[in-house]
Amino acid sequence: MTLLFLACLIALLLGLVLLRLLPSHVSSPDIEHTAFSEAHPGFIAEAVFSPRDWLFIQQQSSPALNSLFIHERRALAIHWLRDCLAAIHSVRANHLRQSRHSRDLSVLAEARLLILFFYFSALCRCLLVAVRFVQPSVPRATALYIQKLAGRVLPSPQSPTALSHFPIREVSRERLG
């Protein structure tokens, strides 16, 4: 378990170094805007790995509830991570397909993108393993980092009025007034 966390930590540090080398936004015209950001509003990772919900469940003092919560959150985390992986693979496939027809490819930029895709993918896979063994809120920092990275690699579409772009922060429960 310690080794796993150590591996995640090293991967994280490597990624941070890598991201410093990259431009602030992967804005290659080859990379299509996918539905990822639409389909994965920012609150999902926050909610799935929420320490607040875990605390609330623990306050109920029911071991059975604790184990049900872990079971449910694990399923959600796996769903989210698999979707992340599918999205990054789709973006990478699109990019590879389109770059075959491109005449002004920069080898360095392509290499950096490739490393970024592999890094993102590896991070998701590491977390996929980790969530099977630890409590739901433990890998929260890594999950939020993946979400942030996803926002960087997979930019959101520009239409703020789209139905699927409801805000990600918690809002007042009183609708009127």
Add this chain to the structure above:
Amino acid sequence: MCQTHATATASLVDHDARRAYDDLWRRTLSRISGDLNRLVCLASMRDYNSGRYQHAGLESSFGFAAATQALEVAHREVFWQLAQASLEQLVQELELYVHHSGESPEALLATWRSLQPYRIALPLSVDPLAAHLLLSNLKLGLEVLHSRRCPQVPRR
């Protein structure tokens, strides 16, 4: 006014649909306490087979298309409010729903835990992961309420 509402309103480009939406909130939804009650109410206006919304009053005042659009947007708005709620808030929503249902809490909890009727209360074409999150939280919320009443092993 909350941002979800503002975004929902902005998505209604049709003038009649926006009027229908405002009318729906003013006359109906604002009088219902709790988003879960609103979600169930909106889902009950949708035909089980066709998935089409039916609201005679709105349709006669604003037309079928505008009424449908208004109901659809309101349904999605309420869904997102609930999907973003914490587990604790969702348990409060469930308590409110149980309180307003008029049924005995034991009977309602037993039915909801076994049949999971809340599954059909979700709008069509919402993000599957957000839907998964809400359904999972509702399931957990029901188990919390149940464990408060009679501590037992919850179902998986």
